[in-house]
Amino acid sequence: DVKVTQSSRYLVKRTGEKVFLECVQDMDHENMFWYRQDPGLGLRLIYFSYDVKMKEKGDIPEGYSVSREKKERFSLILESASTNQTSMYLCASSTRDRKNTGELFFGEGSRLTVL
Amino acid sequence: TQLLEQSPQFLSIQEGENLTVYCNSSSVFSSLQWYRQEPGEGPVLLVTVVTGGEVKKLKRLTFQFGDARKDSSLHITAAQPGDTGLYLCAEVRNNNDMRFGAGTRLTVKP
Numbered sequence: 001d002v003k004v005t006q007s008s009r010y011l012v013k014r015t016g017e018k019v020f021l022e023c024v025q026d027m028d029h030e031n032m033f034w035y036r037q038d039p040g041l042g043l044r045l046i047y048f049s050y051d052v053k054m055k056e057k058g059d060i061p062e063g064y065s066v067s068r069e070k071k072e073r074f075s076l077i078l079e080s081a082s083t084n085q086t087s088m089y090l091c092a093s094s095t096r097d098r099k100n101t102g103e104l105f106f107g108e109g110s111r112l113t114v115l
Numbered sequence: 116t117q118l119l120e121q122s123p124q125f126l127s128i129q130e131g132e133n134l135t136v137y138c139n140s141s142s143v144f145s146s147l148q149w150y151r152q153e154p155g156e157g158p159v160l161l162v163t164v165v166t167g168g169e170v171k172k173l174k175r176l177t178f179q180f181g182d183a184r185k186d187s188s189l190h191i192t193a194a195q196p197g198d199t200g201l202y203l204c205a206e207v208r209n210n211n212d213m214r215f216g217a218g219t220r221l222t223v224k225p
Contacts, residue, residue: 004157035215040124042203042217043158059214090157103148104205104213106157 003027006091006107013114019078021110023091030096032074033104034058034066036087043090049074050096081114088112119216121204127222131193136219138204139186145207147187149178152201152218161189163207194223 007022025032031050035043035058045058047066055066063085067075074093078085089110094102120139128134138147146165150158162171164180164187171178175198177190191198201220205213 040217042119042121043205043213043215045214092157102207103160103163104150104158106159108155108157 004091004093004105004107006089006110008110009108011110011112013081013112015082015114017081017114019081019085019112019114021076021078021089021091021112023074023076023107024072025074025091025093025105026072027093027095027105028071029093029105030071031094031102032068033092033094034064034074034076035090035092036060037090037109038087046076078112081112083114086112086114119204119206119214121202121216121219123219124217125220125222127224128194130195130223130225132223133190133192134194134221135188135190136202136221137186137188138216140206141185143184144180144187147180147184148205148207148213149187149189150203150205150215152203154200158201158203191221194221196223196225199223 004025033048034046037043044060049055049068065077091107092104094104122137148163149161152158162178167184168182169180175192179188201218203218205215
């Protein structure tokens with residue numbers, strides 16, 4: 001069974017703390033993504049990566065950074081967490097598809113609360 | 116920036132009823148996907164539509180892509196409690212990254 005695994009389902013952090021969200025996929029996918037999901041706003045793309053050590057900003061990258069040192073792992077980093085970063089974070093992966101019809105495979109999500 | 120608008124935002128119906136939810140854009144989609152997200156889970160792909168006017172069926176679910184490729188609909192026949200979830204449409208952009216709508220939250224009561 002194909003799988004995208006996010007390291008933490010629930011996290012509670014304090015304002016100013018550094019937060020790491022880890023994501024691992026076992027499908028040998030080239031593409032990996034981080035989204036945040038908020039009620040009424042849908043999924044918004046934070047960062048994505050097409051290959052190891054490559055990263056691209058999505059629609060809302062401010063306050064976040066990412067790391068992709070290995071093909072299967074994509075980490076999201078909040079350098080100094082703020083309360084407006086309280087959200088559900090979803091990691092996804094996909095294979096490279098030149099026809100642009102690729103399926104996204106999602107993890108179960110990490111619900112982060114920043115106090 | 117192209118916006119994806121989904122309607123209705125919420126829908127609560129009884130088991131056995133039919134329903135339609137919509138996804139509209141201010142400009143043309145290259146291709147469009149529908150996902151369903153159940154509580155506590157990540158979204159799962161239901162279908163991809165590429166060609167204007169395309170109709171795809173998945174058991175009781177019928178997906179239509181508008182002729183002008185600016186809108187899509189999802190029709191569910193004889194809804195069941197297992198259909199409960201958040202239905203998301205997504206535009207496939209370059210390099211397979213997606214832009215998602217806000218979703219329609221469907222509740223089917225037994």
